[in-house]
Amino acid sequence: MTGGSSLVRQLLAGQQRAAARMITLIEDGDPAVDPLLAEIFPRTGRAVVVGVTGPPGAGKSTLVEGMVRSWRQRGRTVGVLAVDPSSPFTGGAVLGDRIRMASLTRDPGVYVRSMASRAHLGGLAEATPAAVRVLDAMGLDVVVIETVGVGQNEVAVAHSADCTVLVTMPGTGDGIQAMKAGLLEIGDVFIVNKADRDGSLRTQRELNAMLRLQERTPRPAVLLTKADVGEGVDHAVEEIEKFLADRRDTGRLEERRLRHLQREVLEQIGAQVRRQTMAALDTAIIAELSDALRERRMDPVTVAARALALAATQQVGKVT
C-alpha cells in the first residue's frame, strides 16, 4: 500500500491533485479508497462543514460563489463540493457550475469539485461524508457542500454538515411547499434569494411564521439576498459563523458531529452486511431464493432471513 500512503501524504500536504484522485475513487465506489479514508480520519474534524441546499435554480451556486469570496476575505481557505444526484445521466447543471465557479479556481486557497455517484442515490449518501473528509484532511478551513433539494438528498447533506443553509426564492410557492414537508427542521440558516423579485418579503414572513411554530432556540435567521449582485452575502456568512460559534461554545457542535458519525456507522453496518451477504451467496442459491419469491412460497422477510443464515454458513465454509 505504499502507493496509497503516498497519496495520503500528498493529500495531507494539501495537494489538490491527490484530493481529486481520492474523490474519483470514492465516486467509483472503489474499495481501494477505504484504507486511505481510514488513514486520514484522525486528521479530520478541523474544517467547518456548511451544507447549502434548496430547489433547482434558487441561486445556490451563485450564493456559494459569493460566500467563498467572503470567507477568502476573512483569510479562510474553502473547498466546495457540488453534489449532483442527477448525473451521470445529465450533468449539464454541474458543467454550468464549473464554468460559473471557474473564476474561483484560479485562487489556490479555493478548491472546487463536483461529484456524482456512478451508483444509485444511496451511493451518494455514502460518498458525501467521505469526500468531505478528503477536503477536510487537505487542510481547508471551510467545506461547502452544494446540492439541489430533491428527494432525500438535502437530508443526506444535513447529515454531513455542521450548519445547513436552506436557500429558496420568492414566487415559487414550491419553495415554501417543499420546506413544509419536513424540510424546515433541517435548516439552521434560511435564505430567501432573488430578493429583487416580488414576493420576497412575503416569503420571508411565511418562513418566519413557520419557524415560530417550532420551539428552537435560538430561532433560525431568515435572510434576504441578491446573490447575483452580491447583496446580503457577507451578512449570510456572518450568520453562519454566528451559528457555528454558538454551537461550538455550547458543546452542541461536538454532539452533532458524534451523532452524524454514529448514524454513518449504522448505515455502514447495513451496507456492509448487504454486500457481504450477496457476495457470500452463490448464484444457484440466489436463483433458488428468487424462484421461491416468484412462486410466492416465501415472503421477502423469510427470504432475507434465509439468505443471511445461508451466507453465514458459506462464510464459515470459506474460512475453514
Ligand SMILES: Nc1nc2c(ncn2[C@@H]2O[C@H](COP(=O)(O)OP(=O)(O)OP(=O)(O)O)[C@@H](O)[C@H]2O)c(=O)[nH]1
Ligand atoms: N434575479 C436574480 N437572479 C439570480 C439571483 N441569484 C442568482 N440568480 C440567477 O438565477 C439563476 C440560477 O442560479 P444558480 O446559482 O445556478 O442556481 P442553483 O440553485 O445553483 O441552480 P441548480 O444548481 O441548477 O439547482 C442564474 O441565472 C443566476 O444568475 C438573484 O439574487 N436575483
Ligand SMILES: [Mg+2]
Ligand atoms: Mg447550482
